[in-house]
Amino acid sequence: MQANHVDGLYWCKKWLTNTFTQTCAVRPSRHSTSTHSTSATGYNMLTDHEKELIAKIWDKMIPVASDIGAECLLRMMTTFPGTKTYFAHLDIRPRSPHLRSHGKKIVLAIAECSKDISSMMVTLAPLQTLHVYKLRIDPCNFKLLCHCILVTLAAHMGDEFDPVAHAAMDKYLSAFAAVLAEKYR
Amino acid sequence: MVQWTDFERATIQSVFEKMDYDDVGPAALSRCLVVYPWTQRYFGNFGNLYNAAAIQGNPMVAAHGKTVLHGLDRAVKNMDDIKATYAELSVLHSEKLRVDPDNFRLLADCLTIVVAARMGAAFTADVQGAFQKFLAVVVSSLGKQYH
Numbered sequence: 001m002q003a004n005h006v007d008g009l010y011w012c013k014k015w016l017t018n019t020f021t022q023t024c025a026v027r028p029s030r031h032s033t034s035t036h037s038t039s040a041t042g043y044n045m046l047t048d049h050e051k052e053l054i055a056k057i058w059d060k061m062i063p064v065a066s067d068i069g070a071e072c073l074l075r076m077m078t079t080f081p082g083t084k085t086y087f088a089h090l091d092i093r094p095r096s097p098h099l100r101s102h103g104k105k106i107v108l109a110i111a112e113c114s115k116d117i118s119s120m121m122v123t124l125a126p127l128q129t130l131h132v133y134k135l136r137i138d139p140c141n142f143k144l145l146c147h148c149i150l151v152t153l154a155a156h157m158g159d160e161f162d163p164v165a166h167a168a169m170d171k172y173l174s175a176f177a178a179v180l181a182e183k184y185r
Numbered sequence: 186m187v188q189w190t191d192f193e194r195a196t197i198q199s200v201f202e203k204m205d206y207d208d209v210g211p212a213a214l215s216r217c218l219v220v221y222p223w224t225q226r227y228f229g230n231f232g233n234l235y236n237a238a239a240i241q242g243n244p245m246v247a248a249h250g251k252t253v254l255h256g257l258d259r260a261v262k263n264m265d266d267i268k269a270t271y272a273e274l275s276v277l278h279s280e281k282l283r284v285d286p287d288n289f290r291l292l293a294d295c296l297t298i299v300v301a302a303r304m305g306a307a308f309t310a311d312v313q314g315a316f317q318k319f320l321a322v323v324v325s326s327l328g329k330q331y332h
Contacts, residue, residue: 071310154299166216
C-alpha cells in the first residue's frame, strides 16, 4: 500500500512536469494560444487566464476571510445537514467565534494555494496529511462545501461571478478537493 | 410525501414571486452549458455553442431557458405533489430526450448560483437550504420515471 502511494505520487509529479508544455486538452481548447497545466489529478485544466481570475477573486476574500469562511460553512451545514456531524466539537451557531475561526482557516488555505496553482501538490501536502490521518472527512463532502463556496462567491460578487469565472472556480475547487483526498488510500 | 415547514413554503413562494423567469431561465441554462460543457450533447441542433459568449448570446438557449423555468413554476404551484406534477415530464426526459438524470442536478446547482447572484445577501443560508430542498425534490421527481 505504501509502495503504491509513493509510486502514485511519483507519477503524479512526473505528469505535472511533463504536461506543462503540452497543449492537449481533455476537451477541444477554446483558447488558441493558452498554456494548459494540470492539477494533481491531471483531469482539470486551467488556462493562464483562469488562474489569474481565480487568484484575483481569492485575493479579495483574504481581508474578509472569517466572514466568507463562516458563511460557506453555515450554508453547507444548513443545506446538507449530514455535514454537521463533523462539527460536534464546535459551536456552529451563526456568527459563533468557532465558525468564524474555522471558516477563516479554510478560506486562507484556498486563497494561499490560488497564488501558485501549479504547486498545489506541494502546498497542500500538510493539509493532505491532516485530512487523511486526523480529520478523515468522507471526500463526498468536499464537493458539498465547494458548491457552497461557489454560492457564497455568487452572493457577494453578483454578475461579476459570470459563467467563465464560475467554470474556472469550479475546476480549481474540484482540483483542490481531489488533492486533499488523494492520500486517503 | 414531502413535508414542508411554513418557513420553507413561504420562502419558495417568495423567491419565485420576486424572480424574473425570463432573465433567470436563460442565465441558468447558459451557465450550465458553459460550466459543464458535456451538457451540450443534448443541444446539437441549437447552433453556435462554441464558446461562453456564443452560448450566452444564443437565442435558442435563451428560449429554452425560459421554457425550463416556466416549467419549474408548476412545482412552485403544486408543492404538495411535485412527483405527480412531473410524471409526464419525467417520461419525456427519459424515453424521448434521453437525458442523464444527473444533468438535472447540474442545472439545479447552476440555477442556485444564478439566484444567489441576483439576490445577494438576501439569499441567506436558510433561504438556500429551503431552495435547494425544493430543487432536490424537483430533481428527484424528474428522475422517477426512468427505468
